[in-house]
Amino acid sequence: MAFFIDQLLNGLSLGALYALIAVGYTVVYGIVQLINFAHGEIFMIGAFGALSTWIVLGWATGGSTAWWNMPLMLVGGMLVAVLTAVVMERFAYRPLRNAPRLAPLITAIGISIFLQEFIRLFYGEIPGFPDAKAAIPFPQIEFFTGDAVDVGGQLINRGTFFIIAALVVCWAFLWWFVNKTATGRAMQAVSQDPDTSRLMGIDVDRIIVIAFAVGAALAAIAGVAHGVRFGNIDFKMGFLAGLKAFTAAVLGGIGNINGAVVGGLTLGLVESMAASYIPGQFGGAAWKDVWAFVLLILILVFRPQGLLGAKVVDRA
Amino acid sequence: MSTETVVEPTGHTVGRETILAARNVTMRFGGLVAVDNVDFTVHSGEIVGLIGPNGAGKTTFFNCLTGLYKPTSGEVRFMGEVLPPKPREVVVAGMARTFQNIRLFPNMTALENVMVGRYCRTSSMAFTSILHGPKFRREEAETRERAAELLEYVGMKGQGGHLARNLPYGDQRRLEVARALATDPKLLLLDEPTAGMNPQETRQAEELIFKIRDSGLAIVVIEHDMRFIFNLCDRVLCLVRGKTLIEGTAAEVQSDPRVIEAYIGSPENEEGGAHA
Numbered sequence: 195m196a197f198f199i200d201q202l203l204n205g206l207s208l209g210a211l212y213a214l215i216a217v218g219y220t221v222v223y224g225i226v227q228l229i230n231f232a233h234g235e236i237f238m239i240g241a242f243g244a245l246s247t248w249i250v251l252g253w254a255t256g257g258s259t260a261w262w263n264m265p266l267m268l269v270g271g272m273l274v275a276v277l278t279a280v281v282m283e284r285f286a287y288r289p290l291r292n293a294p295r296l297a298p299l300i301t302a303i304g305i306s307i308f309l310q311e312f313i314r315l316f317y318g319e320i321p322g323f324p325d326a327k328a329a330i331p332f333p334q335i336e337f338f339t340g341d342a343v344d345v346g347g348q349l350i351n352r353g354t355f356f357i358i359a360a361l362v363v364c365w366a367f368l369w370w371f372v373n374k375t376a377t378g379r380a381m382q383a384v385s386q387d388p389d390t391s392r393l394m395g396i397d398v399d400r401i402i403v404i405a406f407a408v409g410a411a412l413a414a415i416a417g418v419a420h421g422v423r424f425g426n427i428d429f430k431m432g433f434l435a436g437l438k439a440f441t442a443a444v445l446g447g448i449g450n451i452n453g454a455v456v457g458g459l460t461l462g463l464v465e466s467m468a469a470s471y472i473p474g475q476f477g478g479a480a481w482k483d484v485w486a487f488v489l490l491i492l493i494l495v496f497r498p499q500g501l502l503g504a505k506v507v508d509r510a
Numbered sequence: 511m512s513t514e515t516v517v518e519p520t521g522h523t524v525g526r527e528t529i530l531a532a533r534n535v536t537m538r539f540g541g542l543v544a545v546d547n548v549d550f551t552v553h554s555g556e557i558v559g560l561i562g563p564n565g566a567g568k569t570t571f572f573n574c575l576t577g578l579y580k581p582t583s584g585e586v587r588f589m590g591e592v593l594p595p596k597p598r599e600v601v602v603a604g605m606a607r608t609f610q611n612i613r614l615f616p617n618m619t620a621l622e623n624v625m626v627g628r629y630c631r632t633s634s635m636a637f638t639s640i641l642h643g644p645k646f647r648r649e650e651a652e653t654r655e656r657a658a659e660l661l662e663y664v665g666m667k668g669q670g671g672h673l674a675r676n677l678p679y680g681d682q683r684r685l686e687v688a689r690a691l692a693t694d695p696k697l698l699l700l701d702e703p704t705a706g707m708n709p710q711e712t713r714q715a716e717e718l719i720f721k722i723r724d725s726g727l728a729i730v731v732i733e734h735d736m737r738f739i740f741n742l743c744d745r746v747l748c749l750v751r752g753k754t755l756i757e758g759t760a761a762e763v764q765s766d767p768r769v770i771e772a773y774i775g776s777p778e779n780e781e782g783g784a785h786a
Contacts (some may be wrong), residue, residue: 200592220687226699305604357624374650375646376625376628376629376632376649376650376653377649379618379622379625379626379629380626380629382615382617382618382622383615383618383626383629386615387613387615387616389613390609390613390615391615391626392597392598393597393601393607394575394601394626394627394630394689394690394693395597395598395601395602395627395629395630395693396629396630397598398598505615
C-alpha cells in the first residue's frame with residue numbers, strides 16, 4: 195500500500211509539473227494556433243532565473259537558505275522567463291504572424307537550440323555563477339527542501355507538496371484570470387475569433403503577448419518546482435519536459451486549459467504506474483517514456499480532440 | 511450636400527453634428543473601379559441606408575467607411591478626423607458595427623459577449639487585475655452592470671447566461687447590436703441587420719434601430735430588404751456599379767424610376783437582376 199501511495203504521489207507530482215508547462219502550450223495555441231516548441235526552454239530559463247536570483251541574493255546574505263529566499267526566487271525566475279518569452283514573441287514570432295505555419299515552427303526549434311546553447315555556453319561566464327555545462331545543484335531552501343515529511347506513516351517528499359500546491363494555486367488563479375477579468379475575456383474572444391475581436395476593439399497583439407507571459411510565468415514556477423523536487427537543474431532539462439508537456443496538452447485537448455491540467459496529471463500517473471506495475475521486460479523506469487508516448491498515440495487514434503474533447507478552443 | 515440643420519419629412523430634425531463624411535471616395539482593385547467618386551455624409555441622430563444591386567460596391571464602400579480599406583483616392587473623416595489605421599483604434603474613436611454573417615463569440619455567454627465589447631473602454635491592464643485592486647473591482651462591476659443594461663435595452667433581459675451559440679437567430683442578431691453598443695459608439699454600422707429574419711423579427715429590429723437612433727447615435731444600414739430600408743431610413747444612398755445613382759430621402763429614392771430600373775432592370779437593361 196505504501197508503495198502504491200508512493201507511486202501515486204510520484205505520478206501526481208510529475209504530472210503537476212507537466213501540467214504547469216502544458217498550460218503554456220495550450221494558452222498560446224488557443225490564441226495564435228502556434229505550437230511554441232521553445233516553451234520547454236522557457237521552463238529551463240525559469241529555473242536558471244530562480245537560481246541566479248538566489249546567487250545574487252547570496253552576495254548580500256552570504257548564501258542564506260532561509261525560507262524567504264523562495265518567494266524571491268520564484269519572482270526572479272518568473273521575471274526572467276516572462277521577459278524571455280515576451281522578447282521571443284516580439285522579435286521571432288510576431289514578424290511571422292502571417293507566414294505559413296511551417297515558418298514559426300522551425301523558428302521555435304531555432305529559438306529552442308539558441309536558448310539551450312546560450313545557457314550552456316554563457317551562464318558560467320558570468321562572474322560568480324556556476325558552470326552550466328553539467329547539471330547544477332539547486333539551492334536547498336529551508337522548509338521547501340529537506341527531509342521527507344511523515345504523514346501517518348507515509349514519508350512524503352517536500353517537493354511533492356510544493357509542486358502540487360503550485361499547480362492548485364496556478365490553476366485556480368488561471369481560472370479566475372480567464373473567466374473573471376476583462377483581459378481574460380478578451381483572451382477567450384481572441385481564441386474564438388481573432389478577426390472579430392480586432393473589429394470589436396481588442397488589441398490582439400497585446401493579448402498574444404499576455405498569453406505568452408502567462409504561460410512563461412507558469413513554466414518558471416514549474417522550473418523552480420523541478421529544482422526543488424529533483425535537486426538539480428541543467429541546460430537541457432527543457433527538452434524532454436517540454437515534449438512531455440506538449441504531449442500532456444494534446445492528451446487533454448490542446449487549447450483547453452483544464453485539458454492541459456488533466457492531461458498532465460494523467461500522463462504523470464501513467465508514467466509512474468507503468469514503471470512500477472508493468473512486470474517483466476517492458477516494466478521499469480527505462481520504459482516509462484515509451485508508455486507515455488504509447489498513450490499519446492492511442493489518444494490521437496481514438497480521441498484526436500483529446501480527453502476533454504473540445505474540438506475548438508472551449509471555455510477555458 | 512449640406513451639413514446644416516434640415517427638417518426631414520418625418521419631422522425628425524437631423525444634422526446637429528456631422529459624424530461621418532466621405533468625400534470623393536474611389537477604390538480601385540487593379541483595373542476594376544469598385545467605388546467611383548462617392549460622397550456620403552451621416553449626421554448624429556440619423557439613419558442612413560446604403561442600397562444597390564449585388565456587385566454595386568456596397569461592401570467595398572462599407573469597408574472604406576470602417577477603415578478596413580484605405581480608399582485609393584478621396585478621404586473618409588469620422589468626427590472630423592481621418593480614420594486611424596488600426597481597426598482597434600477605429601472602435602476606440604467611436605465606430606461600431608455588426609456583421610452580415612453573425613460573428614459572435616460562440617462559446618461565451620451573451621453577457622460575456624457584451625462585456626467583451628466594453629473591453630476597449632476599460633483601462634484595466636493585465637497586471638493591475640492580478641493585483642486585484644479596488645479600481646479593478648469597480649471597473650469589473652461597472653462592466654458587468656453596463657452589459658446587463660445593454661442586454662435589457664435590446665430586449666434580452668435575463669438571457670445573459672446562455673451561450674451565444676445556443677441563442678435563437680433573432681437574439682443572436684440583437685446580441686451583436688448590444689455588443690456593438692457596448693463600445694460606446696457615435697456611429698453604428700449595421701450590415702444587413704435583417705438578413706434571414708422573419709417579418710416579426712424584422713419589425714422588432716426596426717423598433718430597436720429607431721430606439722438607438724433616438725438616443726442620438728448615427729446609424730448606417732446596408733440592406734437588401736427594400737421595404738425595411740424605406741421604412742427605416744431618413745436618407746438613402748443608392749449605389750450602382752460603384753457610382754452614386756441617387757441620394758435623398760427615403761421617399762425620393764423610393765419613387766425614383768432609376769432605382770427600380772437598377773434593381774429590376776428595364777427592358778433594355780436585363781443585367782441588373784432582381785434583388786429586392
